Amino acid sequence: MSFVESEERIALRKAVSEFGAKYGQDYFLAKARAGEKTTELWEEAGKLGYLGVAVPEEYGGGGGGIGDLAAVCEELAAAGCPLLLMVVSPAICATVIARFGTDEQKSKWLPGFADGTLKMAFAITEPDAGSNSHKLRTSVRRDGDDWILKGGKTYISGVDEVDAVLVVAIQKTGPVLVVLPTNAEGFTWQEIEMDLSLPEKQFTLFFDDVRLPSDAVVGSPDQGLQQVFAGLNPERIMGASMGTGSARLAIAKAVAYAQQRTVWDTPIGAHQGLAHPLAKIHVEVELARLMTQKAAALYDSGRDKEAGEAANMAKYAAGEAIAAAVDQAIQIHGGNGLSREYGLASMLASSRLSRIAPVSREMVLNFVAQNSLKLPRSY
Secondary structure, three states, rough: OOOOHHHHHHHHHHHHHHHHHHHHHHHHHHHHOHHHHOHHHHHHHHHOOOOOOOOOOOOOOOOOOOOHHHHHHHHHHHHOOOOOHHHHHHHHHHHHHHHHOOOHHHHHHHHHHHHHOOOOOEEEEEEEEEOOOOOOOOOOEEOOEEEEEEEEEEEEHHHHHHHHEEEEEOOOOOEEEEEEEEEOOOEEEEEEOOOOOOOOOOEEEEEEEEEHHHHHHHOOOHHHHHHHHHHHHHHHHHHHHHHHHHHHHHHHHHHHHHHHHHOEEEHHHHOOHHHHHHHHHHHEEEEEHHHHHHHHHHHHHOOOOHHHHHHHHHHHHHHHHHHHHHHHHHHHHHHHHHHHOOOOHHHHHHHHHOOOOOOOHHHHHHHHHHHHHHOOOOO
């Protein structure tokens, strides 16, 4: 395992960074505040191949790994464009279908993931289950050649702008993943009002005996548990990358302000009371980036169990780093940190979200305590 990225990965980062700068945070926030989508950004990223870097080449993708897709996600976030659906559509959904789908399912879905013309949401969270995926109640059952989906999900991102939803449901033999078109009869959703400056909305979903064809289930029905975990590790890796990218943006804003803001003839960045906290956060961000790179390398090499440990640690470290970075950047800006001009206040709620989703820091610490340290379970 290399701790230095390849020349190809570095070149990819540079290209995506330059691409993201064409749009930037002003574009992203304007879309979010107007209740609009970042359609132009998504479509151009798809045409350039950035959304499909991890899709197999035979389906029109770049043939890379989750580490390449995470690099794209991080650089866009660092440019002020954290695309939440990148964490879901090409990372979770495309990965699951590429690894477990039938040949027909791969041919049907993967080319759209590769060029960005297809968006798919992922639905696992339920109101009464929380982080306990073993208590999911959304069910799917056979009815002749069809499947009948019944139940509901909550806090599902971007349902209003996707073509389908990859739903985690339960049958008698365990979990199963079902592709649900958004125009399916019996499928409805309701927006959850959020105080977040993001173009992607959150929804509660309702499945009222939705009838789906036999090929709606991804791959084999008895592989559902494997599929869930195959999707959750990329989710954590991508979430970590989005967090470190946004943290880099906050630090860059803070450093620029600390260099030009002068009090008593001295730039405020010269004072250790401001310089040291920024330096500390920079160290923490780089450590989180390194753990994210390790998690991606383990996942791409097929070492899923080890990748799970590293991905959870990366998610934890990135969540703490982005929260600290935005908080310190606002502090350095003083009152200006809460003005629209500097674009930091809008990052505050999102940075806090990084410590909650897609898995809370407490559940990550539970995972590490039980799996890494072999401590007894409390639940």
